[in-house]
Amino acid sequence: MITPVILAGGSGTRLWPLSRQQYPKQFLALEGERSLLQQTLARLDGLASxxxxxxxxxxxxxxxxxQLRREGVQAASLLLEPEGRNTAPAIALAALAACRDGHDPLLLVLPADHRIEDVATFHQAVHRARELAEQGYLVTFGVVPTHAETGYGYIQRGTPLGSQGFTVSRFVEKPAEATARHYVDSGEYDWNSGMFLFRASRYLAELEWWQPAMAHACQAAFLGAKPDLDFLRPDAETFLSCDNLSVDVAVMEWTAHAAVVPLEAGWSDIGSWLAVWESGAADQHGNRIRGDVMVESSHDLLVHADHRLVAALGVSDLTIIETGDAVLIADRHRSQEVKTLVARLEAEGREEAALHPRVHRPWGSYEIIARGPGYQVKRIQVAPGAGVSLQRHHQRAEHWVVVSGRAWVTLDERQFPLNANQSTDIPVGVAHRLENPDNVVLELIEVQSGDYLGEDDIERLEDRYGRS
Incomplete structure (x- = not known):
C-alpha cells in the first residue's frame, strides 16, 4: 500500500501579492474553485493508497x-513544523509517522503546490515507480522537458531499469540558458519535479547513513511530539537543530540507489507568474484574466483582480495582480524576480510581505476594509457551527452589525441572538464571544475604536481550538 506524503509548508514568495507568508500559494485557487492543495489531494483518487x-x-x-475537510479527506495525519527546515527533515518526520505500529509503507511524496494536467498518466508513472521502489530504489519523477527552463533543476538519466525508468546519473542545479538548451537537446535530462516514491524505512536508513545528525534529531523530535487537537507537534527545539537541506542535497545526490521515472503529464510547479500564464486558459489574444477585468487592444497579459475593476489598454507582456492592499505590475518575463521585491518588503518591515488581506482563523476569516487613527473596520465571516474564542480587550471597544446569517452573542453573563440588520456594542474589558449556530455562513461588520487596535490586545478566556 502507498501512503501519500503531502508537503504543505512552502511560502511561494514569487506569487506575491496573492501568496504571502501567512497564506502561501498551496492554499490559493489560481484556476477554478479548488486550491493547489485540494487539487493535489484530488489527484490521489484512483490510487491504492x-x-x-x-x-x-x-x-x-x-x-x-x-482544506482537507472541504476535500472530504478524513483520518489524515497532520504534522506541524515549528519552522521550515526544507524537505529532507519534513519527509523524515512523515516516514517516522508512517512506520508507527510496525508499518513500513511506500511513501509517495508530493509537494502541495504543483499542477498536473493528465492525472491518468501521472498514475501510470506512479505504478512504474512502485515496481522500482519495491526493489529498494529511491525513485524520483523526472518531467520530460518541453523547453530550456532555467528555473528548474535537472536530472541526467543513467542506465535503463527495464521499462520502468533509469538509474540517476547525476542531479544538476538550475543551469544557465545555454546549458539548459544543451540538456534538452541531448534528450538525456529531465526536470527535477521534487516528487518521490520510496519505502519509509529505506529513506530513513539512507538519511541515517548520509545525514546522521539530522536523522537523530528528527527521531528525537518525533519521539518528543505532543498531540494538539487533530495535529501532532514534534519537539520544536530538537527539530530546529536540523540543517536546512532538501531531500536532493541530503540524500538523493549521494545514494547509489536513486532512480528516475520519466513523466509527461502536463506538470508545472507554478513557481512564478509566468508559469501561471503558461498553464492558464487564454483568450484569442493570449490574455489570461481572472476577476473583474477589462482588456482592450492588449495581448499576452496575465491579469488577476480581487477587489476592484482592473482595466488594461494598449499594453502587452505584463503581469498585473491586484489584491486588497497591493498591486503588482511586472514584465511577464521577469516574474522570477518578484522574490526580490518581497525581500525588500521584508527588509523594510512592511506587513504586506507576510499578511494577506484576508486573515484566516479556525472559525472563519476577517478582512480589514477601512482603518485610520483610532478606528478600524473589519468584515468578518464565521463558518457554520464555529465560534470565536471567549475573549476581552483592554484597549478597544467594538460594535457588531450582522449583515447576513444569525449570531449568538455572549457579553459577560448575557447571551442573546442577533439577526441581520441588528447590532450590539462591546465595551472595553467586557468578556465576549461570537458564535454561528446555523448551517450558513455568518457575515458581520465589526467597528473597532480605541487608542490601540493591534491583534495582540486579545485576552483569550476560553477557546475550542486550543489557542492560548
Missing amino acids: TAPIVVGHEDHRFLVAE
Whole structure:
C-alpha cells in the first residue's frame, strides 16, 4: 500500500501579492474553485493508497485542516513544523509517522503546490515507480522537458531499469540558458519535479547513513511530539537543530540507489507568474484574466483582480495582480524576480510581505476594509457551527452589525441572538464571544475604536481550538 506524503509548508514568495507568508500559494485557487492543495489531494483518487500524511507549518494548521475537510479527506495525519527546515527533515518526520505500529509503507511524496494536467498518466508513472521502489530504489519523477527552463533543476538519466525508468546519473542545479538548451537537446535530462516514491524505512536508513545528525534529531523530535487537537507537534527545539537541506542535497545526490521515472503529464510547479500564464486558459489574444477585468487592444497579459475593476489598454507582456492592499505590475518575463521585491518588503518591515488581506482563523476569516487613527473596520465571516474564542480587550471597544446569517452573542453573563440588520456594542474589558449556530455562513461588520487596535490586545478566556 502507498501512503501519500503531502508537503504543505512552502511560502511561494514569487506569487506575491496573492501568496504571502501567512497564506502561501498551496492554499490559493489560481484556476477554478479548488486550491493547489485540494487539487493535489484530488489527484490521489484512483490510487491504492492510505489516508495521507500532511506536513505543514504550524501557522497554517487550520488552513490545512479546513482544506482537507472541504476535500472530504478524513483520518489524515497532520504534522506541524515549528519552522521550515526544507524537505529532507519534513519527509523524515512523515516516514517516522508512517512506520508507527510496525508499518513500513511506500511513501509517495508530493509537494502541495504543483499542477498536473493528465492525472491518468501521472498514475501510470506512479505504478512504474512502485515496481522500482519495491526493489529498494529511491525513485524520483523526472518531467520530460518541453523547453530550456532555467528555473528548474535537472536530472541526467543513467542506465535503463527495464521499462520502468533509469538509474540517476547525476542531479544538476538550475543551469544557465545555454546549458539548459544543451540538456534538452541531448534528450538525456529531465526536470527535477521534487516528487518521490520510496519505502519509509529505506529513506530513513539512507538519511541515517548520509545525514546522521539530522536523522537523530528528527527521531528525537518525533519521539518528543505532543498531540494538539487533530495535529501532532514534534519537539520544536530538537527539530530546529536540523540543517536546512532538501531531500536532493541530503540524500538523493549521494545514494547509489536513486532512480528516475520519466513523466509527461502536463506538470508545472507554478513557481512564478509566468508559469501561471503558461498553464492558464487564454483568450484569442493570449490574455489570461481572472476577476473583474477589462482588456482592450492588449495581448499576452496575465491579469488577476480581487477587489476592484482592473482595466488594461494598449499594453502587452505584463503581469498585473491586484489584491486588497497591493498591486503588482511586472514584465511577464521577469516574474522570477518578484522574490526580490518581497525581500525588500521584508527588509523594510512592511506587513504586506507576510499578511494577506484576508486573515484566516479556525472559525472563519476577517478582512480589514477601512482603518485610520483610532478606528478600524473589519468584515468578518464565521463558518457554520464555529465560534470565536471567549475573549476581552483592554484597549478597544467594538460594535457588531450582522449583515447576513444569525449570531449568538455572549457579553459577560448575557447571551442573546442577533439577526441581520441588528447590532450590539462591546465595551472595553467586557468578556465576549461570537458564535454561528446555523448551517450558513455568518457575515458581520465589526467597528473597532480605541487608542490601540493591534491583534495582540486579545485576552483569550476560553477557546475550542486550543489557542492560548
